[in-house]
Amino acid sequence: MKFIQSITLKLVPAVLLISLFSCKEEVTVVSKEEDKTASEQGAHPNLILTAQGVKDIRAQLGNIPIFDATLKAVQEEVDAEIFLGIDTPIPEDYSGGYTHVRHKSNMIILQKAGVLYQILDDEKYAKYVKDMLMQYEAMYKTLPLHPKTRSYARGKLFWQCLNDANWLVYVSQAYDCVYNYLSEEERNKLETNLFKPFADHISVDSPQFYQRVHNHSTWGNAAVGMIGLVMNDQELIDRALYGIKDLKLDTKEKDDDGGFLNKDGKAGFLANIEEPFSPDGYYNEGPYYQRYAMYPFLIFAEGLHNVKPELKIFEYKEGVLLKSINALLNLSDADGDFFPLNDGQKGMSYYNDALVTATDISYYFGTQDPGLLSIAEKQNKVLLDDSGLAVALGIKNGLAKPFDKKSINLSDGPEGTQGGVGILRNEDIELVFKYAAQGSSHGHYDKLSYSLYENGEEVIQDYGLARFVNIEQKGGGNYLKENKTWAKQTIAHNTVTQNEMSHFNGKYEIGSQNHSVLHYFSSENDNVQAASAKEVNAYPGTEMLRTMAIIKDPDFEKPYVLDIMKVVSNKANQYDFPYYFLGQVLNTNFEYKVPETLKALGSKNGYQHLYVEGTAKSETENTKFSWLNKGKFYTLTTITGNTDELLFTRIGANDPEFNLRREAALMLRRKNTQNTLFVSAIEAHGSYSPVTESAVNSNSAITALKVVLDTEDYTAIAITNVNGTTKLFITANTNAGKEAKHNLKINNKDYEWSGPYCFK
Structure with a gap:
């Protein structure tokens, strides 16, 4: 390793700067739809940076602040690397190790150096690219598969083909930029000994990586296609767009990342757009x-x-x-x-x-x-x-x-018919409601789950993945086993778990065949943003309908969340309903016991990773729990019965390597129940300043939450605030069309409205 205390950086040549800065601002940039002559004639660069683009950029330099600043930063970065010299070590490491990081850095610097050569017309950058590419050419001719064997598809420069594909995507851009700088002999050498064999390895030699629909394959398709475009190799271009033709392969699961070979023959870049x-x-x-x-x-x-x-x-x-x-x-x-x-x-x-x-x-x-x-x-x-x-x-x-x-509903699936994700936004409150399809190999078993944010800060969290990306000390920077045993499991999410089993029994082949269904999404009313979806396949014989709304009411300081989960089953079950809050417990309206010794809540399906830190029985019709997070107060009010159990849990059991974050939840457990309704409200309110040591509006504004009607067709919830005002939210459980008309009598009062819900 070389260390330097100071580097005198050679910036844009003065003569070039003088000529560039003297250009008039009104220079016209040629449209992307105009002047295709250079591209049609096969001139280089023509891949990303184009010959016409180079002319336009040179004409504007010195007059475009954000571009000029970016160029300067890139030049300083590349010049520092040139000063240090070229290092193309024999591959040895997983993600985060020196050889991995070095080759990853090389690909990025090569791309940037190629661009600098074109924009600044300085030969030192082209020479640097050529010299490094020749080192890779000399190495690659005899390079075996990477020595680390963990991947389902090993690369040569990296432990997995995915990273090899990353490398070629970047390096193809560098090659395009120096194409005309190189002699025909040099180009033939690089293409014969490096680029073509490289493209073949990540495609025809590694079909389990290349021949499927997955983000891995997208990188592979792009790598093969981009180098094919630079080399004007139609075979590679077709392979990139359409996949490998006439390939007969085993279609069993092969990938520790969950990927499959495509059983229906769909592969290639276009299929990766379609699916x-x-x-x-x-x-x-x-x-x-x-x-x-x-x-x-x-x-x-x-x-x-x-x-x-x-x-x-x-x-x-x-x-x-x-x-x-x-x-x-x-x-x-x-x-x-x-x-x-x-x-x-x-x-x-x-x-x-x-x-x-x-x-x-x-x-x-x-x-x-x-x-x-x-x-x-x-x-x-x-x-x-x-x-x-x-x-x-x-x-x-x-x-x-x-x-x-704004609030937005994004459909899932190639035709938009496989569920989706609804994002409700009202002032600073954001609610992310997931009712999507499985999500390929990276999907979690969390139908009808949600997470909640206030002004960019998590309030009710989704755990995310269990991985320390590119940190070698943590499993080589790869996915940890806890990603499957915890992060993917249903109990790790803010949704219902039945009988301590994950949705679809935690099996990809079942989950990937099913999706939730949108019941309604409504964002037209500025005061009420609502989404509702149904799941009928996660647990055979059980239907779940969840309706969530952010309600802005002048009697409340901030918009609050109303959450209604209706469960209908053909048998009695145990239901667990967690709230993964972030912050410090402030207050509860129930007495709880703290165990002397921490024990896991269960033995499998994620339960083995939850410590039980407190237990209680619900004591009132409304259970209330308040917490403080980053200077803001929050209160959960949930409707409970006298047989409901309340559990304070914390992630971290059976995790001797400390791979999981030690975060908490309040869990509502309802045993021996067939049909049920979970109803909660979450308020954001007040603030606390550690500077002035003052707490403002630290108490909940809700005094009562009550179910006033629950039938097959309608559910109505009454929300009473500290001023004694009661509002009613009624959701249609069946006929929820925008034009649907409803007429309902509740407590001798008539309610008439059009659309999926009523709030008054």
Whole structure:
């Protein structure tokens, strides 16, 4: 390892800067739809950064602040790497180990160095790319499979083919940028000994990785296709778009990540657009993996658009790739962090480089939505290509407007018929209601679950995944066994678990065949945002209908959540209903016992990972529980019976390696019950300042929550506040159409309304 105390960085050459800064601002950028001559003639670069784009960028340099700042930062980064020298070590490690990190860093620096060569016209960057590629060529000719054997599909540079595909996606862009710098002999050498064998290994040699519909395969398809576009190799391009033809393979599960070979023959880039995306742009694996997959989806699509415009890739499936970016941005909280649906690492946000790519490409190839410019401003960097230039100019010209997030319902499934995700937003309160399909291999068994946020802070949390990504000390940075034994299990989520069994018995082959069904979604009323969905397959013989609403009422400081879970079964069961709150317990209206010795709640299906920290019997018709989190107060009010049990639990049992976060829940347990109704309200209220040491409005505003009607067709809940005012929320359990008319008598009072619910 080399260490340096200081580096004098060589920035943009002065002569070039003088000529660039002297350019007039009114230089016209050639439209993406114009001047295809260079592309048609096969000139380079033409993959992502185009020859015309280079001219436009050079003409504007010095006048586009966000682009100029990005260019400077990239130049400093690459110059520092050039100073340190090239290192292409023999692969040895899992994720997080030195060789893994080094090769990952190399691919990114190669891509950036290629771009710098084009924009700055400085040969040192082209030479650096050439020298490193030649080192890889010399190595790859005799490189065996990676020595780590954990993956279902081993790479050569990395422990899994997925990372090899990552490498080729980036390096193909670098190769395009230096293509004309290299001699024909050098290009033949690289293509014969490195690029073609590399593409073959991650595709024909690894069909269990390549030949399926999955985010892994998307990376593989993009890698093969992008290097095929640069090399003008139609065989590779076709393999990328349509998969490997006439391939007969075993279709049993092979992947510790859960992937299958595609049984119906669907494979390739186009199939990976068709299958995982709904018409609304929701990606069935969830936002964390949508973020990961968006880079290969969009960067390969951009390459196809530039080199093969006749494919009209951005129009494929009604333009779903561009729609998906809007969906993904809406799947983030007020701080830009993605909701951790399914396998998702918390803290992943639209500040990730993949979302810089998504934002810029969406703006350039889409409708020039000014809201995207505000996201780009927050990201504070752009792509160093044609799309990044367009974004930079849009920001410079003052076109940016806030990206407006409202309540939105995103359907799931290729036809939009496999459930979905509803996001309810009312002022600072966000509720994420999941009634989607299984979510491929990264799906969790959590039908009709939810999580709750206030101004970007989790209030009722979804655990996310059990993994420390790229931290070698924790399982080589890979998924931990607790992801299956805890994070995927139903009891780890805010939904009903029946008889201590996970939905679909925790079996992928069953869960993947089923999905919940939307009952209604209503966001037209500014005061009531509501969503309702039904699940009938998670437990045979049991139907669950959950209706959730965020209600803004002038008698309350902030909007509150009303949650109604109606369970109808053909037999008596035990139901567990947890609330995974974050923060410090403040107060309860029930007495609880704390055990002297902590024991696990159960032995399997996630229960083995829950310590029981307190037990109680419900004592009133309304159980109340308050907590404090990050200076804000919250209160849960739930309707309970005198046989209900209350359990304080904490994650961490049977976890000797401390792989799980030690977080708490209050669980409502209802035994020996056939049909039942779980009704709760969650209030956000008040604040606490540690500076002034003052608590404001720390008490709940709800004095009573009561079921006044529950039939097959209707459920009505009365909410009484501290002022003595009672409001009624009535939800239609059967006929919930927007035009449906209802007339109902409750306590000798008539209620008449149209639509799925009534609140008055």
